[in-house]
Amino acid sequence: MTNSLKGSSAIVGVGTAGIGEAHGRTHLEIMAEAANNALAEAGLNMRDVDGLFCSTLVNFFPTLTIGEYFGIQPKYVGGTSLGGSSFVKYAIDAAAALQAGLCDVALICYGSNQRTAGGKLATMSDPPVSEIMYKPRYPIIAYSFAAARHMHEFGTTREHLAEVAVAARKWAQLNPEAYMRDDLTMDEVLSARMVCDPLSVRDCCLVTDGAGAIVMTRADKAKDLKKKPVYFLGGAEEQWHRAISEMPDVTTTAASKSGERAYAMAGLKPSDIDVLELYDAFTINTIMFLEDLGFCKKGEGGPFVADGGIAPGGKIPVNTNGGGLSYCHPGAYGTFLLIEAARQLRGEGGDRQVKDAKTALAHGNGGTLSSQVTVLLGDESTL
Numbered sequence: 001m002t003n004s005l006k007g008s009s010a011i012v013g014v015g016t017a018g019i020g021e022a023h024g025r026t027h028l029e030i031m032a033e034a035a036n037n038a039l040a041e042a043g044l045n046m047r048d049v050d051g052l053f054c055s056t057l058v059n060f061f062p063t064l065t066i067g068e069y070f071g072i073q074p075k076y077v078g079g080t081s082l083g084g085s086s087f088v089k090y091a092i093d094a095a096a097a098l099q100a101g102l103c104d105v106a107l108i109c110y111g112s113n114q115r116t117a118g119g120k121l122a123t124m125s126d127p128p129v130s131e132i133m134y135k136p137r138y139p140i141i142a143y144s145f146a147a148a149r150h151m152h153e154f155g156t157t158r159e160h161l162a163e164v165a166v167a168a169r170k171w172a173q174l175n176p177e178a179y180m181r182d183d184l185t186m187d188e189v190l191s192a193r194m195v196c197d198p199l200s201v202r203d204c205c206l207v208t209d210g211a212g213a214i215v216m217t218r219a220d221k222a223k224d225l226k227k228k229p230v231y232f233l234g235g236a237e238e239q240w241h242r243a244i245s246e247m248p249d250v251t252t253t254a255a256s257k258s259g260e261r262a263y264a265m266a267g268l269k270p271s272d273i274d275v276l277e278l279y280d281a282f283t284i285n286t287i288m289f290l291e292d293l294g295f296c297k298k299g300e301g302g303p304f305v306a307d308g309g310i311a312p313g314g315k316i317p318v319n320t321n322g323g324g325l326s327y328c329h330p331g332a333y334g335t336f337l338l339i340e341a342a343r344q345l346r347g348e349g350g351d352r353q354v355k356d357a358k359t360a361l362a363h364g365n366g367g368t369l370s371s372q373v374t375v376l377l378g379d380e381s382t383l
Contacts, residue, residue, distance in 0.1 A: 006383075075103060115330070
């Protein structure tokens, strides 16, 4: 039976601002710019927005603060924080709210000026009580734990991890908006400063500023707006733990379940997907998500990415904007997964455009491999 959410709503505008460095602007200023850019794409303005979905690293009441700053009075909001996966979740929530008539124009947005304001990742305000006594270095220690176990269990190598970083940089070099576009070689990744064994600084996402926004509306209205609609086909979320020490198996994430259910809603399978946008906070993420989302068997992610498997011209295009490793990572990356997926499906990727892209998967990760959210998008031919 076809799920009623499939094809019921669409992304009709996307926008970014302050990518890399915000040059003295606050997170709210660049978020407003991104939101207005997204609305302008759709031929809408802030007065049209009656659904607001947002969270930040600094606002305790995100929808209240941001709604007031934008000068809007939304009738439906969502501000659940799951970390970087939150914004992919918001696409599911917005699709459901639009279908139910709870709102007519949904705005999903995020912004951070963490690089120019402080130069460091935001501190963790609610660290896992069972782990904090050991003074771990969050979040990298959790991901290095997963990487080390994956290497032990399946023979994954540091060279495999480096392939992910090099592929991301090759995509970024095709994207004029990407923050890091210099050449990056395997040797440079492998010889880079070790941060938390086995992850070097080049296995870690960037620390940047940046804001992103997505506008969604019902499919019937989407057809009358300025941009080619990108339809919501399916989505699902799942979480298994908060602390990495409570993760049932550190080599398998809840993406294995969120992906299953998202595919089922969309009536698609991994072989039907043309473009993959995966939350690559660390190189191990990409390898594990390729496995958990069904693009290769568990334990075969390393060989799958080898020899440029996910780089331009490889087996499958992954993180076509450069990802969190080379495009930007302003503390939370989920909005940019959806933005790049939409741009690819609209044929607006420029030099990085994937030929004949009709379907895209955006997968968000939050916490320490804790929250997993999968969304499938498609052009009109997929309905």
